[in-house]
Amino acid sequence: MLKIRLARGGSKKRPYYHIVIADARSPRDGKFLEKVGSYNPMLPKDGETPRVSLKVERINEWLVKGAQPTDRVARFLSQDEVLGEKVKWVQGNNPKKGTPGKKAQERVAERAQREADRLEAEAAAKAEAEAAAAAAAAAPAEEAPAAEAAAEETTEA
16 A cells, blocks of 8 residues: 655754655655655745645656555645645544543533532522521611610600
8 A cells, every 4th residue: 555645854853854655564764666745844834935845746646546645745735726626535524623522521511510500509699698688677677666666665664
């Protein structure tokens, strides 16, 4: 099985990649059949010189022969308008990749439930405090006539 993949070159911490056609069993930087492009990640994305250079005709020939690009190379190929439609089937799209796992979703649901319970308890406590304050405000108004009546009794006696 043939792969269109990256072979690393360059020095330490200064990567440079060759896009090569190689047997899937050969090592990453080992034996390859043909060099069909290059990728220099050290260049700026929107600079004067392109980060990726491809030999489009040769890549098309290898794709017809059955070579499978890796995910990174497929992304490079799909960005090129000439190869866009031919490579779309190769490039994987996993919309669920960024979603949290089952346990993480359970933890989020538990946190949301605890937060809802806390807010409900706060609202209940606030309602109780308001009811107690209203009762306390109403109680002295009722006690005032009783206090006046007691004061009148002491003055009469």
